[in-house]
Amino acid sequence: MLQPESDESYEVIWDTIPYPAFVISKSNIIVTANSAAETYCLSSIRHIKNKPVANYLGANSIILNSVDQARNTLVSVTLYNVEVFWLNKSSSTHDVISAPMNSSDENVLLLFHPHGMSKKMNRSLTHRSAARSVTGMAAMLAHEIRNPLAGISGAAQLLESSVSLDDKELLEIVKTEVNRVESLIDRFQTFGDLTPIKQEPVNIHDILSQAKRAAGAGFAQKIEIVENYDPSLPLVKGDPDLLLQVVQNLLKNAAEAVPVASGQIIIETGFKQGVKLNIGNFAKENLPLQFSIIDNGPGVPEQIKEDLYDPFVSSKSTGSGLGLSLVSKIISDHGGVVEYSRVNERSIFSVLMPVWAE
Structure with a gap:
């Protein structure tokens, strides 16, 4: 039987675990x-070591109950899809595992598995397939x-020149509706475009600023738009026109969702290490660059969250349900993912993308 050579081997294994892990006394x-x-x-570690875990999770946390249960029964306890509230940190969703270290030791291993992120990414990949499944229908x-x-x-x-004034009003309705259907077909036909996107280095802040200016001059004139950018971000790879379309779509959705009197939209960027997307043949694409559109609207209705990026799904009575589907398709064509979350009474649409590499 293979034995570790020393305690150092255990330390290496311990620090190799890619998920947050704690030993609780x-x-x-x-x-x-x-x-x-x-x-x-x-x-x-020095700062959190020897501190009560309740200081970080709260005295009434269900996670503490699972730790006690694992210790008392000597059986691993798993909580699925738990929203973890850690001190001074935004909540996040995990599978939480509590496991007794051994039968004679009352220490418990507490592991946070970020199942929430993987579920979101898997959902985004499902939406990619859903968007592309309408390609034949679009054509x-x-x-x-x-x-x-x-x-x-x-x-x-032809009839316009030979009908009465009253009938001309009816013809205007016909022409308006024809134009509306044609516009809808144009948008729907976008899903049938299988042309590879052009790849070039893009400064995402230029795209975001351009979209902000257009929104401020148009549909978001009376809405406060705040920019919170990470100036050290590298370039992203992609098509600037398509990325602009994505941002404008997300901004328009946010503008339609926020309250009339106190609406606020935040455009935020950041660098997020550790997020990778499996792209087949054991290859993985790093997605460290993130930009987010955040609004203080009421959020997406619970009943459509799971199908948010599917074609024809919309919370708006007048919506076509193609906007977010198109966003999902464009971002997936760029090798990225888009995800929705609700934090501190704000809706967040985050886009994770690969960076430019020569």
């Missing part, structure tokens, strides 16, 4: 923690519907 004191826990807690609609629409539009124009 009988009195629920943090005995030690690994490197991933330092990153998660935004604090050094069919463009062909089968445009032809009769052209006939209707032409007939309306």
Whole structure:
């Protein structure tokens, strides 16, 4: 049987665990923690060591109950999809595992598995497939519907010169509706575009600033827009026109969601290490660059959260349900993911993307 050569081997294994891990004593004191826990807690091991875990999780946390249960029963306890509230840190979703260290030791291993992020990314990949599944339908609609629409539009124009004033009003309604359907087909047909996107280095802050200026001059004139940028961000790889379309779409959704009198939108960027996307053949794409559109609106209705990026899903009575589907397709074509979260009474749409590499 292979034995570790020394305690140093255990230390290496301990610090290799990529998820936050803590050893909790009988009195629920943090005995030690690994490197991933330092990153998660935004604090050094020395600072959190020998402190009651209740100081960070709260005295009534369900996680403390699972630690006690694991200690008393000597059986591992797993809590799925738990929203973890750690001191001075935004809440995050994890699978939380409490496991007794051994039968004679009352210490418990507490592990936070970031299942929430993987679920979001898997959901985003599902939405990518959903968006692309309408490709054939888009081509069919463009062909089968445009032809009769052209006939209707032409007939309306011919009738315009030979009908009464009252009937002309009806013809205007016909022409307006034809134009609306054609516009909808144009948007829907975008899903059928399988042309590879152009890849070039893009300063995402230029894209965000351009979209902000356009929004401020148009649909978001009376809304406060705050920019919170990380100036050290590297360039992203992609198509600037398509990325601008994504940002404008997200900004428009945010503008329509916020309260009329106190609406606020925050555009935020940052560098987020450790997020990787499996792209097949055991290859992984790093997605460290993040930009987010944050608003103080009421959020996405619970009943459509799981299908948010599917075509024709919308919380707006007048919405086509294609906007976020298109956002998901464009970002997935760039090799990135888009995710939605709700934190501190604010809705957050975050886009994670790869950086430019020569």
